[in-house]
Amino acid sequence: MVRSRGTEESKGTKPVRADRKSKNNGLVEVPMGMTLRDVVEKIGGGTDSGLKIKAIQTGGPPAA
Numbered sequence: 001m002v003r004s005r006g007t008e009e010s011k012g013t014k015p016v017r018a019d020r021k022s023k024n025n026g027l028v029e030v031p032m033g034m035t036l037r038d039v040v041e042k043i044g045g046g047t048d049s050g051l052k053i054k055a056i057q058t059g060g061p062p063a064a
Contacts, residue, residue: 006032018044 006012010032016039018025023045030039040046040053047053 009033016043021048022046023048 004011012032013029014032015027016030017027018039022040024043028043030043036056036058040056
């Protein structure tokens, strides 16, 4: 974990996976505190079809 990234309250980074329907899909590491909108638009590049996003599913396995 890179503690120099993130916010004062939440240091470090977190893994995020963009779905295959994103322009830029795959697994990336983003700073803590990054908004979901920034993840979708700046990291994922929006949708590959150009359509508006109607829903987003978040989650994953529970932390150990």
